[in-house]
Amino acid sequence: MIAYLLQQAINALQLGSVYALIALGYSMVYGVLRLINFAHGDVFMVGAFLGFFAAAVMRWPFVATLLFSMVGTAALGVTIERVAYRPLRDAPRVSAVITALGVGLFLEHFVLATVGAQPRQIPRMIPVRFYPLPGGIGFSSSQAVIFGVALLLMLVLDLFVNRTMTGMAMRAISWDIRHLPLMGVPVNRIVSLTFAIGSALAAAGGILVGLAYPIIDPYMGILVGWKAFVAAVVGGIGSVRGAMVGGYVLAATEVFVAAFLPSTYRDFVAFSLLLALLVFRPTGMLGRVWAQKV
Amino acid sequence: MEAPGAGAPPRAAAPGRTLLAWAGAGAGLLFFWAVLPRLPVNPYHVQVLMYVGINAILAASLNLVNGYMGEFSVGHAGFMAVGAYVSAVVTLWLVPRPLWGALFPAALLAGGAAAALVGLVVAVPSFRTRGDYLAIVTLALNMIVKSAIENIEAVGGPRGLPGIGRLTTPAWVFVWVVVTLAVLRHFLHSRFGRGVAAIREDELAAELIGIDTRQVKLQAFLLSAFFAGVAGGLYAHLLQFINPRSFDIVKSTEILVMVYLGGVASLAGSLVGAAVYTVLLEALRFLGLWRWVLAPLLLVVLMIGRPRGLLGYREAALFVPAWERALRRAAARARSEGAGSPEGTGS
Numbered sequence: 001m002i003a004y005l006l007q008q009a010i011n012a013l014q015l016g017s018v019y020a021l022i023a024l025g026y027s028m029v030y031g032v033l034r035l036i037n038f039a040h041g042d043v044f045m046v047g048a049f050l051g052f053f054a055a056a057v058m059r060w061p062f063v064a065t066l067l068f069s070m071v072g073t074a075a076l077g078v079t080i081e082r083v084a085y086r087p088l089r090d091a092p093r094v095s096a097v098i099t100a101l102g103v104g105l106f107l108e109h110f111v112l113a114t115v116g117a118q119p120r121q122i123p124r125m126i127p128v129r130f131y132p133l134p135g136g137i138g139f140s141s142s143q144a145v146i147f148g149v150a151l152l153l154m155l156v157l158d159l160f161v162n163r164t165m166t167g168m169a170m171r172a173i174s175w176d177i178r179h180l181p182l183m184g185v186p187v188n189r190i191v192s193l194t195f196a197i198g199s200a201l202a203a204a205g206g207i208l209v210g211l212a213y214p215i216i217d218p219y220m221g222i223l224v225g226w227k228a229f230v231a232a233v234v235g236g237i238g239s240v241r242g243a244m245v246g247g248y249v250l251a252a253t254e255v256f257v258a259a260f261l262p263s264t265y266r267d268f269v270a271f272s273l274l275l276a277l278l279v280f281r282p283t284g285m286l287g288r289v290w291a292q293k294v
Numbered sequence: 295m296e297a298p299g300a301g302a303p304p305r306a307a308a309p310g311r312t313l314l315a316w317a318g319a320g321a322g323l324l325f326f327w328a329v330l331p332r333l334p335v336n337p338y339h340v341q342v343l344m345y346v347g348i349n350a351i352l353a354a355s356l357n358l359v360n361g362y363m364g365e366f367s368v369g370h371a372g373f374m375a376v377g378a379y380v381s382a383v384v385t386l387w388l389v390p391r392p393l394w395g396a397l398f399p400a401a402l403l404a405g406g407a408a409a410a411l412v413g414l415v416v417a418v419p420s421f422r423t424r425g426d427y428l429a430i431v432t433l434a435l436n437m438i439v440k441s442a443i444e445n446i447e448a449v450g451g452p453r454g455l456p457g458i459g460r461l462t463t464p465a466w467v468f469v470w471v472v473v474t475l476a477v478l479r480h481f482l483h484s485r486f487g488r489g490v491a492a493i494r495e496d497e498l499a500a501e502l503i504g505i506d507t508r509q510v511k512l513q514a515f516l517l518s519a520f521f522a523g524v525a526g527g528l529y530a531h532l533l534q535f536i537n538p539r540s541f542d543i544v545k546s547t548e549i550l551v552m553v554y555l556g557g558v559a560s561l562a563g564s565l566v567g568a569a570v571y572t573v574l575l576e577a578l579r580f581l582g583l584w585r586w587v588l589a590p591l592l593l594v595v596l597m598i599g600r601p602r603g604l605l606g607y608r609e610a611a612l613f614v615p616a617w618e619r620a621l622r623r624a625a626a627r628a629r630s631e632g633a634g635s636p637e638g639t640g641s
Contacts, residue, residue: 036426084594091601094366098554101547102593109586226433226543233430264452268441271434275415278431282423 003136004259012248012255014143014212017150020247021205022228023235024157025077025198027243030232031174032194034093038100039080040202041225042107047073047203048216049111052122055210062125066149066207070200077199078192086188104221112218119217122210142211153204154244157197161240170194174238230274236284245285250274311616319472327465340464342576344532347467348525349568351474353552354561355521358478360550361558362487363514364494365420366429369436370522370549373409375541376439377523378530379449381405382458385531391459398461402470402527409523410516412439417515421508424497436546443538454537455530462532470528474521475561479613481517482561486510494559551593557603562610567603 022044029037050072054065084103088096126145132138161167169185170193181187209224210216227250235246250270257269277284330340356370384401385394412435419431444452481487489510492500501507530536548571556567574592578585600606611619 030426036429084598087598088601094360094554094558095597095601097366098551099594099597101550102590102597105547105590106587106594109583109590113583113587222543226437230430230434233427237426262445264441264445267437268445271437271441275419275431275434275438278423278427278434279419282419282427284427 006135007137008255008259009252010137010139010143012252014146015255016248016251017146018205018209018224018247019228019231019251020244021150021153021201021208022224023231023243023247024154024240025202026229026232027235027237027240028170028194028198031238031240032170032177032191033085033089033096035085035096036100036229037198038097038225039104039107040198041221041228042104043073043077043080043199043221044202044206044225044228045216045218045221046076046107046111047199048122048206048210048220049115049120050203051207051210052120052216055125056120056123062145065125066204069203069207073203074196074200077195081192081195104225108218108221115218117218119215122214122216124214126211146208146211149204149208153201157201158240166190166193230271233284234274234277236286239284239286242284242286249285315612322468322472323465326468330464341532342572344462344464344467346569346572347464347471348528348532349549349552349572350471350565351521351525351528352549353556353564353568354474354478355518355525356549357553357558357561357564358482358490358514358518360553361560362482362494363490363511365424366426367416367432367518368429368543368550369416369432369434369546371541371543371545372432372436372439373412373519373522374526374529374545375443375538376412377405377409377526378536378541379443379455380408380523381527382455382530382536383449385459385461386455386457394459394461398466398531402524405527406520406523409526410520413515413519416519417512420511420515433543436541436543440538440542450537452538454535456535458530458534458536460531460534462528467528470524474524475565475613477517478561479615481513483615483618486513490514554603555593555596557606557608559607560605560609561613563603563605563608566605570604
């Protein structure tokens with residue numbers, strides 16, 4: 001029983017790493033623009049397809065595939081912000097949200113129309129090995145890579161956001177975007193950079209998903225995107241560390257529900273818990289509580 | 295809300311106009327009930343017309359919460375699912391086949407009532423939280439409803455529920471569109487409707503001037519969910535087959551798009567949004583897969599060009615009570631005469 005639980009915990013770490021990487025993009029963009037970037041799940045999907053292109057067509061190794069996909073989606077993210085969100089920065093907030101939904105639909109169906117509807121399989125990029133641990137459990141090489149790469153990326157991001165001047169500018173934008181240009185901060189450049197980083201992390205998530213579940217299709221971003229969004233909210237949207245915590249919490253919930261109940265109950269229980277959490281802690285686990293000025 | 299002082303002469307015209315509107319509705323009903331079935335029209339066009347009507351009910355009811363009250367609900371298809379399944383179960387299991395036609399409205403009402411009950415799940419958290427977090431609550435609700443239906447074997451689980459009678463006719467759709475618009479119009483221009491607008495503008499201030507914001511939110515959410523449920527019932531009895539996947543987040547997104555395309559806080563906008571969206575998607579059918587590439591692009595271009603949608607914050611005269619139009623005219627007159635009156639500029 002204990003071994004089974006531990007094994008499930010390892011699986012949760014694998015899934016949680018992917019959720020966390022995608023949730024970071026939601027949270028960072030929300031932090032700077034107060035925009036729920038609903039196209040983010042589809043950016044993740046594009047990242048997976050770029051990975052498929054690099055690995056299956058160009059036959060590149062894992063690291064080159066990962067970098068190619070991250071750079072490609074970073075460019076995509078910056079373009080989306082420049083074309084679809086920046087003209088609406090002073091419009092009512094929901095306009096940009098609807099635009100985001102539109103961009104997401106566009107990406108899904110553009111990939112569908114150009115690549116085709118049939119699911120694709122990403123070839124194996126790392127040798128499959130199984131490392132046993134004491135107690136009858138163990139982890140696979142892809143699980144180790146997923147967790148390791150995700151952890152590395154999150155550490156770098158955390159250092160970047162909290163220890164560099166650019167990271168400070170990013171955090172400053174989330175406090176007051178209107179007056180920040182007076183401090184000499186190039187707001188547009190920082191926003192572009194935020195989109196680039198968030199999208200690249202989503203692409204990394206897409207490639208890592210490809211290691212564990214190699215079947216990809218144009219609609220894969222919808223559900224994963226919404227779940228990552230939930231993870232970002234559970235952690236407290238706008239908070240970088242919150243997004244990481246939220247990703248692992250959501251994954252642990254899902255994995256353990258599926259471990260003890262029929263797996264069709266997974267979404268039901270996961271979202272019911274979310275509902276309960278929001279009723280009792282409306283701003284998430286690590287969310288900032290904003291005082292309302294009267 | 296009592297009559298304004300300045301509006302005495304225009305008020306006289308009010309009963310006539312209302313009468314005219316109801317006469318128009320009656321004539322419309324007669325047309326859809328007696329004339330249209332005898333015309334040699336393409337059944338496909340009639341089908342599209344019914345979709346426009348159902349979508350208009352969905353868009354108008356969502357507009358109450360998202361447009362007028364300024365919340366951001368992203369799970370409207372969840373209520374639709376509840377209404378669709380409950381009304382389908384009522385006609386399939388409870389009503390003998392010969393009575394289907396006669397008891398169809400009762401089944402729709404049951405679906406709407408069940409959806410309203412589920413609406414409580416959103417209404418109660420909305421007392422404490424709003425904005426993006428309330429959006430998540432509605433999203434979660436949509437997922438929970440879909441997932442719950444998938445786990446109920448009695449209604450077919452993920453395989454869906456077949457064999458529903460085709461009871462939805464153009465006349466019924468028309469009746470429910472009129473009922474929805476009439477109820478929403480009266481609600482929005484009542485005391486509670488003022489409360490809804492006040493919550494949108496500033497919830498704290500609304501509370502300070504004595505509006506029972508909980509009561510207002512409760513009513514708005516229940517009403518919105520009720521009509522979504524009715525629309526779901528109409529949808530189920532038009533398609534004759536429903537499955538949980540038809541009510542997922544993609545459907546909710548479609549309703550959102552109709553609302554914001556047509557324009558927030560505008561019943562006429564919801565009608566226009568539903569019509570434009572539904573007809574456009576059908577008209578672009580010849581593009582095959584590419585219509586789904588083109589349609590979102592059009593949406594993005596439109597939102598950048600007109601961020602408030604086609605008719606945002608503007609309303610057709612039909613949906614504004616005469617006394618309020620008189621009030622606005624009086625206020626405009628007062629402004630142009632330089633005696634700027636603070637009253638009467640609302641909504």
